[in-house]
Amino acid sequence: MFSLMFVVTFVMFLPSISLGEYSEFPMRMPMFKPQRNEGYLCTAVNIGPSKGYWIKGFRPVVIPGTMHHMQIVGCSKPPPVTPGNVWNCGNDGNPVLEPDIPAINRSCSVGDEKHMTLFLWSNQGEAITLPPDVGFAVGGKALLQHLVLQVHYINIDKLPIQGDKSGIDLLITDKEPSKTAGMLSMHVMTNVPAFSKTYQEGGCMISERKELHPFSYLVHTHRLGQMVNLWKVQRATNGQDSWSMIGNKSPQQPQSFYPFSDGLKLVRNDRLALRCTMLNMMNKNVKQGLASYDEMCDMYMMYWVYGNSSNLLEGSNYCTSQGPPDVTLDSLGFNNIPV
Structure with a gap:
């Protein structure tokens, strides 16, 4: 005691x-x-x-x-x-x-x-x-x-x-x-049916007039996560999305912060798309939860801005998607989605 x-x-x-x-x-x-x-x-x-x-x-x-x-x-x-x-x-x-x-x-x-x-x-x-x-x-x-x-x-x-x-x-x-660090995180409310391979997907948009310079990211799932992919998505004037994969890691590897490629920048109206590939070979469904036997689909992105902390994102520094089956990258309005 x-x-x-x-x-x-x-x-x-x-x-x-x-x-x-x-x-x-x-x-x-x-x-x-x-x-x-x-x-x-x-x-x-x-x-x-x-x-x-x-x-x-x-x-x-x-x-x-x-x-x-x-x-x-x-x-x-x-x-x-x-x-x-x-x-x-x-x-x-x-x-x-x-x-x-x-x-x-x-x-x-x-x-x-x-x-x-x-x-x-x-x-x-x-x-x-x-x-x-x-x-x-x-x-x-x-x-x-x-x-x-x-x-x-x-x-x-x-x-x-x-x-x-x-x-x-x-x-x-x-x-x-001369530069101040911030964190932007993305989360998907997972839902992994028994005996299935599924995509848990979410996205968010940079809506503030800020210039973010991402330099490191960490992906986080529990036991069922096989791969986590992160894309920067930009929409052309013709309405078509251009996809650039900026991060992909297996969460079964050490969950460290890994560097982005040099020169990555996010500005207003840039979008981020997240996909966690889950493999569930058990005879029970696994849903979102805090316990180690539940599941998560998370990405944490460190970024820097010029100047002091007043130049960081002023609104929410995280975004959450409700996940499958109701929410997918398609339902979020993305097009030309990678297979």
Whole structure:
């Protein structure tokens, strides 16, 4: 049984670094020992407006075989304040609730519409260092003032008896770069019938007058995902779509952030199309869900913009499609769709 020895509100994010030099800040679980598999647990740090920082890289620190994924989320409003600085953060309490800690059921606070995923680790993924002169802005005058670590546990028996301190170490600087990083993610609500090979498809359009420079992407499914394809789609004046494949990876390979080709750019009215190929040889349907035995079809795209964080996408930084059988690339209005 986990016993609360002290109360923590937020850990202050005040690393000791020299101007212009990098430092590593450990964003870790606070020696917590979960009691149930498939739980989503979160912990937070407050950065605050007194000083700005830029995240230049992410280094996962994991105990192999214990977790399905970890995620760093930036929040614009203060995250929940909980005893021990740990809370249940799966949507609506799914897949399971860890006993004896609060069930907030989200990473950021209710009403925080400006949160952003900054990094995701899963399936033996590796560390990433951002390109030169690019960083995620946090604290100071940036919109994101708080950071949350989310961990999805799947095998708690391998965790140390004294508690877990896995997490993601952040490479940070207080020297402002000339380019600011952002994240755009795409999600399809999966529906995979028994004994089937299916396409889970979705899309979104860049609707703001912004110039985005994507530099890295990660694809994420669970066991049934065979391949994930990502296209940039542009419509000519005659109404015909031109397709350029900009990413394709098997999610059964390490789910790291992989580089895009140099020179990729997205502007207003460019569209993105996502397809996850799923193979289900089981005698049961598999649907969208947070547990490792459910399925997902996700793509996370890191991009940079010139200048500060005010030049990032101002609206939603993610798009979600309802998936098959009702939603396909054809039903979303695409044409000349690749087979």
